[in-house]
Amino acid sequence: MDEKVQKVLDYIEEHKEEYLELLLRFCRQPSIAATGEGIEKMAGMVVDELKKLGVEPTVLETGGSPFIYGEIKGEVDRTFGFYDHYDVQPVDPIDEWITPPYSADIRDGVIYARGVADNKDGLVTRLCAVDAWQKVHGKLPLNVKFCFEGEEESGSPHLESVAKAHPEMIQCDGYVWEGGHREKGGPAEITMGVKGLLYVELHAKVSEKDAHSMYAAIMPSAVWHLVEALNTLRDKTGKILIDGFYDGIQPISQAELDALKTDVFSEEDTRKNILGIENFINDEHGEDLLKRLYYQPTCNICGITAGYQGEGSKTVLPGKASCKIDFRLVPGQEPDRILKLLRQHLDKHGFADIEIKCHSGCPAFRSDPNSPFCKAIVRTMETLFHEQPCIQCTSGGTSPMYVFCKEANIPAAMFGASSKNANIHSPNEHLAVDAFYDMIRITATMMHEFARQE
Amino acid sequence: MDEKVQKVLDYIEEHKEEYLELLLRFCRQPSIAATGEGIEKMAGMVVDELKKLGVEPTVLETGGSPFIYGEIKGEVDRTFGFYDHYDVQPVDPIDEWITPPYSADIRDGVIYARGVADNKDGLVTRLCAVDAWQKVHGKLPLNVKFCFEGEEESGSPHLESVAKAHPEMIQCDGYVWEGGHREKGGPAEITMGVKGLLYVELHAKVSEKDAHSMYAAIMPSAVWHLVEALNTLRDKTGKILIDGFYDGIQPISQAELDALKTDVFSEEDTRKNILGIENFINDEHGEDLLKRLYYQPTCNICGITAGYQGEGSKTVLPGKASCKIDFRLVPGQEPDRILKLLRQHLDKHGFADIEIKCHSGCPAFRSDPNSPFCKAIVRTMETLFHEQPCIQCTSGGTSPMYVFCKEANIPAAMFGASSKNANIHSPNEHLAVDAFYDMIRITATMMHEFARQE
Numbered sequence: 001m002d003e004k005v006q007k008v009l010d011y012i013e014e015h016k017e018e019y020l021e022l023l024l025r026f027c028r029q030p031s032i033a034a035t036g037e038g039i040e041k042m043a044g045m046v047v048d049e050l051k052k053l054g055v056e057p058t059v060l061e062t063g064g065s066p067f068i069y070g071e072i073k074g075e076v077d078r079t080f081g082f083y084d085h086y087d088v089q090p091v092d093p094i095d096e097w098i099t100p101p102y103s104a105d106i107r108d109g110v111i112y113a114r115g116v117a118d119n120k121d122g123l124v125t126r127l128c129a130v131d132a133w134q135k136v137h138g139k140l141p142l143n144v145k146f147c148f149e150g151e152e153e154s155g156s157p158h159l160e161s162v163a164k165a166h167p168e169m170i171q172c173d174g175y176v177w178e179g180g181h182r183e184k185g186g187p188a189e190i191t192m193g194v195k196g197l198l199y200v201e202l203h204a205k206v207s208e209k210d211a212h213s214m215y216a217a218i219m220p221s222a223v224w225h226l227v228e229a230l231n232t233l234r235d236k237t238g239k240i241l242i243d244g245f246y247d248g249i250q251p252i253s254q255a256e257l258d259a260l261k262t263d264v265f266s267e268e269d270t271r272k273n274i275l276g277i278e279n280f281i282n283d284e285h286g287e288d289l290l291k292r293l294y295y296q297p298t299c300n301i302c303g304i305t306a307g308y309q310g311e312g313s314k315t316v317l318p319g320k321a322s323c324k325i326d327f328r329l330v331p332g333q334e335p336d337r338i339l340k341l342l343r344q345h346l347d348k349h350g351f352a353d354i355e356i357k358c359h360s361g362c363p364a365f366r367s368d369p370n371s372p373f374c375k376a377i378v379r380t381m382e383t384l385f386h387e388q389p390c391i392q393c394t395s396g397g398t399s400p401m402y403v404f405c406k407e408a409n410i411p412a413a414m415f416g417a418s419s420k421n422a423n424i425h426s427p428n429e430h431l432a433v434d435a436f437y438d439m440i441r442i443t444a445t446m447m448h449e450f451a452r453q454e
Numbered sequence: 455m456d457e458k459v460q461k462v463l464d465y466i467e468e469h470k471e472e473y474l475e476l477l478l479r480f481c482r483q484p485s486i487a488a489t490g491e492g493i494e495k496m497a498g499m500v501v502d503e504l505k506k507l508g509v510e511p512t513v514l515e516t517g518g519s520p521f522i523y524g525e526i527k528g529e530v531d532r533t534f535g536f537y538d539h540y541d542v543q544p545v546d547p548i549d550e551w552i553t554p555p556y557s558a559d560i561r562d563g564v565i566y567a568r569g570v571a572d573n574k575d576g577l578v579t580r581l582c583a584v585d586a587w588q589k590v591h592g593k594l595p596l597n598v599k600f601c602f603e604g605e606e607e608s609g610s611p612h613l614e615s616v617a618k619a620h621p622e623m624i625q626c627d628g629y630v631w632e633g634g635h636r637e638k639g640g641p642a643e644i645t646m647g648v649k650g651l652l653y654v655e656l657h658a659k660v661s662e663k664d665a666h667s668m669y670a671a672i673m674p675s676a677v678w679h680l681v682e683a684l685n686t687l688r689d690k691t692g693k694i695l696i697d698g699f700y701d702g703i704q705p706i707s708q709a710e711l712d713a714l715k716t717d718v719f720s721e722e723d724t725r726k727n728i729l730g731i732e733n734f735i736n737d738e739h740g741e742d743l744l745k746r747l748y749y750q751p752t753c754n755i756c757g758i759t760a761g762y763q764g765e766g767s768k769t770v771l772p773g774k775a776s777c778k779i780d781f782r783l784v785p786g787q788e789p790d791r792i793l794k795l796l797r798q799h800l801d802k803h804g805f806a807d808i809e810i811k812c813h814s815g816c817p818a819f820r821s822d823p824n825s826p827f828c829k830a831i832v833r834t835m836e837t838l839f840h841e842q843p844c845i846q847c848t849s850g851g852t853s854p855m856y857v858f859c860k861e862a863n864i865p866a867a868m869f870g871a872s873s874k875n876a877n878i879h880s881p882n883e884h885l886a887v888d889a890f891y892d893m894i895r896i897t898a899t900m901m902h903e904f905a906r907q908e
Binding site for chain 2: 006113216227228302306315
């Protein structure tokens, strides 16, 4: 371990209590994107902490939660962007929490709090690592930019306008992106890209009112119509049947195939514990399974609703039916184009009357794994944990990486020390105290590694 | 008009207020089958009224609401069965009622009350007509049997056991069955049969818990599975694709075809006002439309549910999905056989894992339109209203007629004076006061006509 880094790591070790206290304070402040509860106070706390680091933050009013920006110059002219968010998901169902979601109760070395693993841990980690560097060495090894938004849990509706209005703010040499896992005893996982997303609702309607089901013989059914429409979208293997849907998809590169071999994906744990299923789709295994997870677009029904859904029987013919669908997209699939293809598909198959409501769309993004940034992240993990990290060229999930990274082709990576079973978005969200300290150490080491990377 | 009948009609005219008071009193007593609210009191009131007619009622405990039976001997040995029910539907949504559901408020000659058109009107009508005959002539023209149940709105779960345990009670020469319409200014409608019903729920499950939709690429989807299964059940024209489903269906007879010509079904009123749709299924019209309504079985989705159904977007892969289906059946289709065919169909098409929960099943029933009973009913309407009634050999709806009528092949008919737009089962259920008096007159006249029918 480089001596300069070691001193910072020692400082972190000596100030563990202080850093933990900051995390707990952040977790005790509600900041729910969906309702706006506590957002203003939380933003104020973030601004105050940045000021303590010597930053004069810029607070951009977005029309939603403010976007908070700050920068610090370092020894070399290379720049880290820290992308994190200070908003959290709602706490419902509240009665399933063992301790209140904002109490930040610590039990057996684990902190339980809404937001502790998504993503107040990440945000506080950056602040603590920078603080430790400054306290020990005065100047950071490289420039850093803090880009903290407050609407990630609502789909980052204003992030694109921020990026377009302030290209100078978002420009950097690599984004340390929120999120990331390292299971206890396992290698660090580094994720260098994300899938895109198109989220739509389909609405079928034949009448404003429901009818007595004796009329089923002569009255068209909105729910049958919707079911028929859905059935034209996908075959039983999950293949999407929309003309042109797979056009232009970037093929899997050799680097990506190589990365699959480092993946620590546990089929058994995912199947049994995370998903609770008997078999994966089409009974896939091994590399084929991972190829599907990372490189295949999907068409998923998030929810469907029509008519009577209570106990017992009600003989009713519903006048309306609707469903929510998310398409996970891969590079080469622009959400706008997929939306157009979906409309064309429905029109062509006799479902021109089915309304499409588009909720959001975001393209996929993949970083160049050979960029200095990505290499520095990998070396950080090797240095700290003395083993080869698991490299995922993309996540199966989605994040607005594209918005910040695509225009200037900036690499980004997600990594961290929290577990996949951290209950993010669910009751009893949690993070091990030790994982939090690891995340500070990773961030501090990373600054050094990227500063010296050729 | 026969003089004997005219005297009874005159008596009814003179005692209108008294009879109306009885209906209002019955309507002011809650008697909700689903919750049991007021059932006991209501049953007591029915028993008391029967006693006033000189009947010593038999009250059968069924395990649910009591079944109330009574009989009166008349001048000739021919017997009417009066089938009615003293239970009603729940009053929800309560805030849509203009006046409280049990206030029986009268506005502009219309009574508003839960149950006033389904079926306290029918039940009280029988009591009043019998009372008027007895007051005027002492003895009724024929025997009557009162068969009053208290669970019709819950699907008559104990009616079959009553029928099996007491064949002597249910034996008669024709059933005056609850329900029936006569629109203002239109002819009387007589319905001589009903469709059958099979009500099932389909349950698809891949996991106890919902998953993050990033896993859609590798995790099977319960809701896609259900949608695929549903799509094998029916084609776009409404034709059911279950092997053997149409086997053994009784063809439409000439008498039935002839009856179609008397039907007063208004395409425009049904389409616009009752259903609120733009076109009937397959854009059918005229006789073809009526043939579908009365003589085609259906497979209707009453409701479907899975995953997230709230506002906005949630990227979730639901672990479970379910739907409720009602099959309306025609003579020749036993519900048990259809249920077996459905199971076989799902198994054969790769959906053996989809669970079927059967709620209820009841076969169709059609009366012989040439029976003395049916002829007497037709003549009653001609006599009272001086025009040919509309004859429907079957309803598109379902009623447990089969249970009482099939074994002994007893004809049954539904007729009345309430409107199709009476909001039965809905807020502001109503009945015109004049329609109630007409229904008493019809019942009284009918006894005379059936007694003398050859």
